[in-house]
Amino acid sequence: MKKIHLLVIKAFIRPFVVTFFIVMFVLLMLFLFKYIDDLIGKGFEWHVIVRLLWYASATNVAMALPLAMLLSSIMTFGSLGENYELVAIKSAGISLQRAMMPLLVLISLLSISAFFFSDYMLPKANLKMGSLLYDVRNQKAAFLIQEGVFNNSFAGYSIRVKKKDPAKQMLYDILIYDHNSTNGNISTLMAKKGKMYTTEDNQYLVLKLMDGVRYEEKSGEVNYNPRQRFIREKFKETEQKFDLSVFTMQHTDEGAFKTNYMMLNQKELRHFRDSAQKNLDSSYRTVYQLLRPGYVLFNSQQDRLKKVMQKQIRPYKQSVAELVPADLRSAAIQNASGEAASVAGTLAQKKVETEDFRTQIRRYIIEYQRKFTLAMSCLILFSIGAPLGAIIRKGGLGLPVVMSIIFFLIYHIISTIAEKSAKEGSIQPVLGMWLAIIILAPLGVFLTYKATVDSALFNVEVYKQFFQGLFKNKKAKV
Structure with a gap:
C-alpha cells in the first residue's frame, strides 16, 4: 500500500512543478506585454524590473496554482491509465478513491498553504507591486537624444x-x-x-x-x-x-495604497467592512434628520389646513391647492415646489452616498471570501482532474492540456461573471464568489463515480457504436 501511495505521489509532483512554473512563465509574459509601454525606454535599473516581476509572480499564484493542479492531476492519472498502472492497482483490490487518498492529503496541505499565502503573503505582494507599478507608470521617459529630432525632455x-x-x-x-x-x-x-x-x-x-x-x-x-x-x-x-x-524614479509611500481591498488580510478586511457598515447605518439614520425641517413645516400648517377644510362647503374638485386661500395659493405652491426639490436633492445625494458604502462592503466581502475560494478551487479542480485523467487514459501534453484548458475556462468564466455580478450588486457577494465551486463540485462527484465504474465517457467508439445501433433499429422498424 505504501509503495502504491509513493508511486502516485511521485507521478504527481513532477508534472505539478513543471506545469506550475510553465503557467507562471506564461502569466509573467502576459504581464510584460500588458505593461511593456511603461517599462521600455525609461532607463530603469535591472533590479527594478526584477522586483516588479517577483511581485507579479506572487499575485499570479491565484490563477497559476488551480490551473497547475488541474493539468497535473489529469496528466498523472492519464499517464497511469495509459500505462495500465491503474488497472494493476484496481486488480490488487485498491479502489480509485483509495489510490487518490495520498494525493488528496497532499492537495489538502497545498490548499491550506494557499489559504495562508492569500491571507498573509498576497496582500503584501499586492501592496509592493501596486506601489512600485504606480511609480513605474508615472516615471518620465529617460533622456534619449535621437538623430535629427528635437528633444524636449528637459523643461525650457x-x-x-x-x-x-x-x-x-x-x-x-x-x-x-x-x-x-x-x-x-x-x-x-x-x-x-x-x-x-x-x-x-x-x-x-x-x-x-x-x-x-x-x-x-x-x-x-x-x-x-x-x-x-x-x-x-x-x-x-x-x-x-x-x-x-x-x-529619477520617486518612491511613493506604500501607506497611500494600504486601504485598497486587495492589500488587506482577513482581520483588516473585517475591520474595514464593519466601519463601512457603521457608516451605512449612520447614513440611513441621518436621512430623517435631513428631511425633518420640511416635515415640521408641513405639520405646522396642519391646524390651519383643518380650519380651512372645515369652512369648505363642498369638497375640492381639481387639486389640493383649492384648500389654500386664493391670496396665499401662489406662495404656497412655490414653497411646496422648493421643499419638494430640496427633498429630492437630499434623497439623491444620500442615494449616491449609501450606494458607495454598499459597494465598499461588497468589495470587502468579496476579497474576504477570495481567500477561501482559492483553497477550495484547488480541491475542486483536483477532484475533476484526477477522475478525468483516469477516464481519458492519456498522458503527456496532448489531450490532457486540451481538457484542462476547457474545464479551467469553464471555471474561470463562471467565477469572473459571478464576481462581476457580485460587485455590481446583482447577486450576494458570498454566492458570487462560491458560485463556480458550487457548480463544479457535482461535476467532480460525477466524474469520480464514472472513473470508479470504469465508464467509457470519452471513448468515441462507444458513442459511434451507440448511434450505429440506433440507426439500424430505425431502419429495421421502417
Missing part, C-alpha cells in the same frame, strides 16, 4: 543633433534652443560637436560643447524694439548642464 530646452556616436558618447552638429526666458526664444546655441556625460552623483547631465557659437537677443522691453542688441559669442569649449532629478 529643445535639443537637436544631426549625428551621434553612442559608443564614444559623442554628438555632432548640435542645436540648442533656450526657452527659459519670458520673452520667447531669444537664445540659441550651435556647436560642431560635443560629448555628453553625467556627474558622479548622477544629478546632472553635462554636454561638453566644442567649436560653437551662441546667439542671444538683449532687450529690456517686452514689445519689439528696433534698437535692441544682438550678441554673438564664439567659443572653443563650453559646458551646458541639465538637471536629471526629473528622471
Whole structure:
C-alpha cells in the first residue's frame, strides 16, 4: 500500500512543478506585454524590473496554482491509465478513491498553504507591486537624444543633433534652443560637436560643447524694439548642464495604497467592512434628520389646513391647492415646489452616498471570501482532474492540456461573471464568489463515480457504436 501511495505521489509532483512554473512563465509574459509601454525606454535599473516581476509572480499564484493542479492531476492519472498502472492497482483490490487518498492529503496541505499565502503573503505582494507599478507608470521617459529630432525632455530646452556616436558618447552638429526666458526664444546655441556625460552623483547631465557659437537677443522691453542688441559669442569649449532629478524614479509611500481591498488580510478586511457598515447605518439614520425641517413645516400648517377644510362647503374638485386661500395659493405652491426639490436633492445625494458604502462592503466581502475560494478551487479542480485523467487514459501534453484548458475556462468564466455580478450588486457577494465551486463540485462527484465504474465517457467508439445501433433499429422498424 505504501509503495502504491509513493508511486502516485511521485507521478504527481513532477508534472505539478513543471506545469506550475510553465503557467507562471506564461502569466509573467502576459504581464510584460500588458505593461511593456511603461517599462521600455525609461532607463530603469535591472533590479527594478526584477522586483516588479517577483511581485507579479506572487499575485499570479491565484490563477497559476488551480490551473497547475488541474493539468497535473489529469496528466498523472492519464499517464497511469495509459500505462495500465491503474488497472494493476484496481486488480490488487485498491479502489480509485483509495489510490487518490495520498494525493488528496497532499492537495489538502497545498490548499491550506494557499489559504495562508492569500491571507498573509498576497496582500503584501499586492501592496509592493501596486506601489512600485504606480511609480513605474508615472516615471518620465529617460533622456534619449535621437538623430535629427528635437528633444524636449528637459523643461525650457529643445535639443537637436544631426549625428551621434553612442559608443564614444559623442554628438555632432548640435542645436540648442533656450526657452527659459519670458520673452520667447531669444537664445540659441550651435556647436560642431560635443560629448555628453553625467556627474558622479548622477544629478546632472553635462554636454561638453566644442567649436560653437551662441546667439542671444538683449532687450529690456517686452514689445519689439528696433534698437535692441544682438550678441554673438564664439567659443572653443563650453559646458551646458541639465538637471536629471526629473528622471529619477520617486518612491511613493506604500501607506497611500494600504486601504485598497486587495492589500488587506482577513482581520483588516473585517475591520474595514464593519466601519463601512457603521457608516451605512449612520447614513440611513441621518436621512430623517435631513428631511425633518420640511416635515415640521408641513405639520405646522396642519391646524390651519383643518380650519380651512372645515369652512369648505363642498369638497375640492381639481387639486389640493383649492384648500389654500386664493391670496396665499401662489406662495404656497412655490414653497411646496422648493421643499419638494430640496427633498429630492437630499434623497439623491444620500442615494449616491449609501450606494458607495454598499459597494465598499461588497468589495470587502468579496476579497474576504477570495481567500477561501482559492483553497477550495484547488480541491475542486483536483477532484475533476484526477477522475478525468483516469477516464481519458492519456498522458503527456496532448489531450490532457486540451481538457484542462476547457474545464479551467469553464471555471474561470463562471467565477469572473459571478464576481462581476457580485460587485455590481446583482447577486450576494458570498454566492458570487462560491458560485463556480458550487457548480463544479457535482461535476467532480460525477466524474469520480464514472472513473470508479470504469465508464467509457470519452471513448468515441462507444458513442459511434451507440448511434450505429440506433440507426439500424430505425431502419429495421421502417
